[in-house]
Amino acid sequence: xxxxxxxxxxxxxxxxxxxxxxxxxxxxxxxxxxxxxxxxxxxxxxxxxxxxxxxxxxxxxxxxxxxxxxxxxxxxxxxxxxxxxxxxxxxxxxxxxxxxxxxxxxxxxxxxxxxxxxxxxxxxxxxxxxxxxxxxxxxxxxxxxxxxxxxxxxxxxxxxxxxxxxxxxxxxxxxxxxxxxxxxxxxxxxxxxxxxxxxxxxxxxxxxxxxxxxxxxxxxxxxxxxxxxxxxxxxxxxxxxxxxxxxxxxxxxxxxxxxxxxxxxxxxxxxxxxxxxxxxxxxxxxxxxxxxxxxxxxxxxxxxxxxxxxxxxxxxxxxxxxxxxxxxxxxxxxxxxxxxxxxxxxxxxxxxxxxxxxxxxxxxxxxxxxxxxxxxxxxxxxxxxxxxxxxxxxxxxxxxxxxxxxxxxxxxxx
Numbered sequence: 001x002x003x004x005x006x007x008x009x010x011x012x013x014x015x016x017x018x019x020x021x022x023x024x025x026x027x028x029x030x031x032x033x034x035x036x037x038x039x040x041x042x043x044x045x046x047x048x049x050x051x052x053x054x055x056x057x058x059x060x061x062x063x064x065x066x067x068x069x070x071x072x073x074x075x076x077x078x079x080x081x082x083x084x085x086x087x088x089x090x091x092x093x094x095x096x097x098x099x100x101x102x103x104x105x106x107x108x109x110x111x112x113x114x115x116x117x118x119x120x121x122x123x124x125x126x127x128x129x130x131x132x133x134x135x136x137x138x139x140x141x142x143x144x145x146x147x148x149x150x151x152x153x154x155x156x157x158x159x160x161x162x163x164x165x166x167x168x169x170x171x172x173x174x175x176x177x178x179x180x181x182x183x184x185x186x187x188x189x190x191x192x193x194x195x196x197x198x199x200x201x202x203x204x205x206x207x208x209x210x211x212x213x214x215x216x217x218x219x220x221x222x223x224x225x226x227x228x229x230x231x232x233x234x235x236x237x238x239x240x241x242x243x244x245x246x247x248x249x250x251x252x253x254x255x256x257x258x259x260x261x262x263x264x265x266x267x268x269x270x271x272x273x274x275x276x277x278x279x280x281x282x283x284x285x286x287x288x289x290x291x292x293x294x295x296x297x298x299x300x301x302x303x304x305x306x307x308x309x310x311x312x313x314x315x316x317x318x319x320x321x322x323x324x325x326x327x328x329x330x331x332x333x334x335x336x337x338x339x340x341x342x343x344x345x346x347x348x349x350x351x352x353x354x355x356x357x358x359x360x361x362x363x364x365x366x367x368x369x370x371x372x373x374x375x376x377x378x379x380x381x382x383x384x385x386x387x388x389x390x391x392x393x394x395x396x397x398x399x400x401x402x403x404x405x406x407x408x409x410x411x412x413x414x
Contacts (some may be wrong), residue, residue: 001128005277008026008039008394009017009039009040009042010023010026010039010060010321011039011041011042011045011055011086011396012042012044012045012396013045013394013395013396014394015396016392016393016394016395016398016399016400017391017392017393017394020390020392021293021324021325021392021399022297022325022399023042024325024326024329024338025064027323027326027329027332028326030060030062030326031062031063031326031330035061035063035066035310036059036060036061036066036309036310036311036312036314037058037059037060037062038057038058038059038060039057039058039060039321040054040057041054041055041057041189042055045396046290047087049087051089051090051093051096052087052088052089053087053088053089053090054087054088054317055086055087055088056088057319058086058300058318058319058320058321059309059312059318059319059320059321060321060323060326061309061310061320061321061322061323061327062323062326062327062328062330062331063310063327063330063332063355064327064328064332064333064351065310065327065330065332066309066310066327066352067322067323067324067326067327067355068327068351068355068356068412069309070301070309070322071301071318071322071351071354071355071358072355072356072357074106074356074358075106075304076303076304076305076307076358077301077302077303077304077320078301078302078303078304079102079103079104079299079300079301079302079358080098080103080104080105080106081302081304081317082094082300082302082319083097083098083100083103083230083300084100084102084299084300084301084302085299085300085397086298086319086321086396088091092242095137096236096309097238098237099239099240100240100243101113101116101237101239101240101241101244102244102245102358106357109357109358110357111230111231112231112233113361114115115224115225115228115231116221116224116225116241116361117361118224119167119221119363120361120362120364120365120414122364125364125365125368128163128166128167129368129372131166132159132163132368132369132371133156134155135159135162135163135166135333135372136159136369136372136373136375136376138375139155139158139159139373139376140155140373140376140377140380140381142154143155143381144380144381144410144411145410145411145412145413146410147407147408147409147410148387148405148406148407148408149405149406150403150405150406151258151384151386151404151405152254152258152259152401152402152403152404153183155257155373156253156254156255156257156258156373157179157182157183157250157254158170158179159245159253159257159369159372159373160250160252160253160254160366160369161175161178161179161182161250162175162179163365164178164182164245164246164250164371165178165247167220167221167365168209168220168221168222168242168245169209169213169218169219169220169221169222169223170205170209170222171218174205177201177205178205178246178282180198180200181198181201181202181205181246182202182246182247182250183198183250183254184198184201184363185198185199185202185243185246185247186284199243202239202242202243202246203239203242203243205242206222206238206239206241206242206243207235207238207239208224208241209222210225210226210235210238211226213226213227214226214227215373221245222238222242225241226238245362251295251398251400252295252296252352252353252360252362252366253366253396254400255293255295255400255401256286256289256290256293256295256366256370256397257370257373258390258400258401259289259292259293259295259399259401260285260286260370260374261377261385261386261404261406262288262386262390262401262404263289263292263293263340265386266339266340270285270340270341270342273342273343274342274378275378275382278375278378278379281342281343282371282374282375283367283371284342284343284344284347284348285342286343286367286370286371286374287344287347287348287350288340288341288342288347290347290350290352290353291328291334291344291347291349291350291352292340293399294324294325294328294350294352294399295398295399295400296324296352296354296397297323297324297325297397297398297399298321298322298323298324298325298397299322299324299354299358300319300321300322300364301319301320301322302317302318302319302320303315303316303317303318303320304316306385316322318360321329324351324352324354325399327351328350328352332344333349334346334349335336337363340404353366359384380411381408381409381411382408383408383409384407384408385406385407385408386404386405386406387405387406387407388404388405390404391403391404
């Protein structure tokens with residue numbers, strides 16, 4: 001743990017870079033003394049989203065069970081009422097927010113899920129696994145003989161975006177553009193630094209792609225959404241789907257891959273164990289990295305009536321910050337939670353993908369991508385290591401490494 005003074009307000013994008021991750025020392029204190037903690041507004045925080053009115057105070061949940069209970073009860077703790085972010089939205093903005101798949105009413109969310117889930121089911125994923133493996137090999141092909149690269153954008157970010165393009169039916173010539181915009185939209189706090197808002201760029205691609213799929217349907221997910229006649233999704237809903245899949249699937253896989261390499265360098269005994277029998281350890285190792293890092297650190301719910309959480313009275317309309325990062329280090333669930341252990345017997349109980357009705361639909365795909373990419377790395381450039389201190393994203397949402405130069409022995413071409 002870094003020796004820094006921790007603020008009592010977690011709405012501060014400088015915390016993750018200062019701590020090299022979430023403020024677990026603070027979360028431990030709150031979990032022990034005040035597990036349903038009131039976090040007041042931060043007057044110094046300037047929202048990067050123009051359509052937001054700011055961030056008012058909210059309750060922070062640091063216990064695993066509380067996060068689980070709130071996640072499972074969509075009627076009492078709604079994503080629809082106030083959205084999934086702690087930003088405050090105007091009444092004019094809420095209809096736009098509610099077109100997002102993750103913010104819909106429970107019945108609407110369930111109906112839409114039936115349309116979007118088929119490509120993420122085990123049989124469908126098995127069918128695309130050879131293509132994911134091929135893409136992973138191509139990515140390592142592009143760097144293996146160089147001996148060095150910037151890992152996050154040269155390697156980690158490419159596979160999830162390319163796979164997203166395959167699933168959506170996005171033409172190959174748009175891959176790099178989607179990758180650039182996907183990276184931009186994931187970097188929420190710095191999005192305004194781009195000449196063109198990445199969200200608007202992705203909206204334009206989604207609109208044009210949906211129109212093309214209506215004229216020329218195919219087996220891709222965008223075609224399924226654009227041509228579905230049971231839900232009749234409107235253009236904004238389709239655009240929001242596109243954003244969710246571009247951002248959520250992209251960020252988790254990109255960041256987890258970077259964290260994986262960084263952690264294996266920091267804990268060489270764990271890396272030696274992994275490389276001693278990759279197939280035996282990789283799945284649990286991925287779950288442990290997901291637990292340990294919690295790349296998506298939180299989501300919000302809104303109380304729909306007066307209630308209690310963990311014995312604390314919460315009023316109707318209160319914002320609830322579900323800290324996945326804190327829950328994944330709860331000692332009531334994970335023994336010695338700050339220890340990184342790829343053999344941890346219950347690592348898969350992590351909440352890094354959420355839980356309940358809104359669990360990430362792409363969780364299986366993310367793990368498949370990570371396994372494919374890491375297998376290529378371990379087999380072909382096994383001595384990979386950071387050559388400089390990684391740089392963390394300034395964010396209130398993502399525990400993300402955004403720059404990590406690495407070195408490795410050059411792979412000799414045959």
